[in-house]
Amino acid sequence: MAGEAQTATEYIQHHLQNMAYGKLPAGYTRYDGTVLQESTWTMAHSQQEAADMGFWAIHVDTLGWSIVLGMLFCFLFARGAKKATSGVPSGLQSFVEMVTEFVDKLVKETFPHRNSMVAPMALTIFVWVFLMNLMDLIPVDWLPMAAAGISGNPHLFFKVVPTTDLNATLGMALAVFVLMLFFSVKEKGPIGFLKELTLHPFHSGKWYVDIFLIPFNFLLEAVSLLAKPVSLGLRLFGNLYAGEMIFILIAIVFGVGVLGFIGAGFLQMGWAIFHILVITLQAFVFMVLTTVYMAMAHDREEEHKNDH
Amino acid sequence: MNINLTLIGQSITFLAFVWFCWKFVWPPLMGVMKEREQKIATGLEEAERAGKDLELAQRKAADQLKEAKEQAAEIIDGANKRANQIVDEAKQAALAEGDRLKAAAKAEIEQEVNRAKEQLRSRVAELSVAGAEKILSINIDAKAHDDLIDKLAAEL
Numbered sequence: 363m364a365g366e367a368q369t370a371t372e373y374i375q376h377h378l379q380n381m382a383y384g385k386l387p388a389g390y391t392r393y394d395g396t397v398l399q400e401s402t403w404t405m406a407h408s409q410q411e412a413a414d415m416g417f418w419a420i421h422v423d424t425l426g427w428s429i430v431l432g433m434l435f436c437f438l439f440a441r442g443a444k445k446a447t448s449g450v451p452s453g454l455q456s457f458v459e460m461v462t463e464f465v466d467k468l469v470k471e472t473f474p475h476r477n478s479m480v481a482p483m484a485l486t487i488f489v490w491v492f493l494m495n496l497m498d499l500i501p502v503d504w505l506p507m508a509a510a511g512i513s514g515n516p517h518l519f520f521k522v523v524p525t526t527d528l529n530a531t532l533g534m535a536l537a538v539f540v541l542m543l544f545f546s547v548k549e550k551g552p553i554g555f556l557k558e559l560t561l562h563p564f565h566s567g568k569w570y571v572d573i574f575l576i577p578f579n580f581l582l583e584a585v586s587l588l589a590k591p592v593s594l595g596l597r598l599f600g601n602l603y604a605g606e607m608i609f610i611l612i613a614i615v616f617g618v619g620v621l622g623f624i625g626a627g628f629l630q631m632g633w634a635i636f637h638i639l640v641i642t643l644q645a646f647v648f649m650v651l652t653t654v655y656m657a658m659a660h661d662r663e664e665e666h667k668n669d670h
Numbered sequence: 671m672n673i674n675l676t677l678i679g680q681s682i683t684f685l686a687f688v689w690f691c692w693k694f695v696w697p698p699l700m701g702v703m704k705e706r707e708q709k710i711a712t713g714l715e716e717a718e719r720a721g722k723d724l725e726l727a728q729r730k731a732a733d734q735l736k737e738a739k740e741q742a743a744e745i746i747d748g749a750n751k752r753a754n755q756i757v758d759e760a761k762q763a764a765l766a767e768g769d770r771l772k773a774a775a776k777a778e779i780e781q782e783v784n785r786a787k788e789q790l791r792s793r794v795a796e797l798s799v800a801g802a803e804k805i806l807s808i809n810i811d812a813k814a815h816d817d818l819i820d821k822l823a824a825e826l
Contacts, residue, residue, distance in 0.1 A: 380676075382672070382674075384674065412672060415674065419675060420676050421674070428683060432683060432686075436695070439699075440694050443694070462703070482695065482696035485696065486684075486688045486690075524680075529672075529676035529679075529680060530680045532677055533678065533679065533681045533683075533684065534680060534681065
């Protein structure tokens with residue numbers, strides 16, 4: 363849907379820009395040439411403005427949609443749980459139970475420790491991430507155009523898929539990382555956790571050798587520890603961002619004559635069908651990896667030794 | 671692609687939803703599912719037990735039927751035996767009664783015969799006296815010849 367006023371590049375860039383609300387510094391020249399007298403919290407009206415807001419900005423669309431979808435998940439499942447009876451389940455209840463049982467089974471297989479929080483977290487991740495990914499299947503222009511129409515601003519930035527925003531995926535990964543650290547310290551104690559970081563994987567049993575091995579061990583363990591949340595967030599982001607990108611490119615083809623329109627229709631359908639698999643798989647992978655990381659955080663050193 | 675406050679916001683949102691699910695969604699769902707599992711387990715167990723009970727009852731009924739049949743056969747046997755016995759007894763009684771009646775009839779007949787003989791004898795004595803009177807045309811002193819006459823009669 364490239365309008366006459368937009369080039370394809372502009373169209374793509376517009377679609378990839380979040381609706382940002384942030385702080386612009388004093389003396390900043392705005393998109394319309396006005397100069398700010400003092401630092402202000404405001405909506406970004408251009409990509410440059412959004413970039414200049416730096417860290418002190420919020421992506422309203424990302425947070426808004428993720429909260430709305432998270433609440434949809436909570437509403438559906440809380441309703442299913444509230445109405446649940448031990449009799450023959452039906453409708454919403456059986457759906458909710460089916461998903462819950464699936465997640466429960468998986469968590470029981472991958473997480474052998476005692477922690478009542480992990481399974482509900484896995485369920486939340488699976489359904490919530492799936493719902494956020496699902497937004498990708500809505501034709502790329504529908505919601506942004508509707509939002510532009512309602513707000514009266516034709517150039518409103520509105521990105522509806524929260525998981526194509528690096529902030530959202532890394533934010534979730536960050537929360538998982540914090541929980542990992544928390545449970546590691548809680549289960550192994552600060553000393554035990556430090557030992558795990560410094561005395562593995564190289565370990566000789568002689569203290570005067572081990573002392574020299576500590577820096578190498580720490581470097582390796584720190585990298586592998588930090589790689590977990592980063593890869594977790596980037597994987598989800600990368601898959602969804604690429605998928606969204608291809609949807610946007612297909613949307614551009616719609617504007618190229620009758621043949622382009624028909625071709626784009628088929629492409630859109632094919633990619634959407636394929637994407638159903640991708641969004642489910644990515645939600646599943648995020649859930650499984652989180653559970654595995656939680657299990658690693660609970661693993662004690664003694665159990666490590668038993669493994670070898 | 672700017673990293674900004676959204677990162678922190680998303681983390682907090684994530685933890686909030688996880689907390690909600692942990693506190694309000696997971697426990698009731700798991701409770702209900704466990705309860706149903708228990709229900710099904712007990713249901714199956716009960717069904718199995720009922721099946722066993724049925725089999726037991728059937729076996730018991732068959733046993734009882736068999737016993738009843740045996741008893742009936744025994745009773746019929748006994749009754750037959752008793753009937754035969756009664757018939758035999760009746761036959762025996764009838765035969766005895768017949769013999770008794772026959773004996774009584776015989777005795778009566780003998781008695782009658784004797785009486786007739788007695789009568790005949792007395793008549794013969796009279797007739798012979800009358801005949802002799804007629805022959806002798808004399809009045810025989812009956813008293814004088816009684817001995818003779820009696821002898822005569824006894825010889826008859």
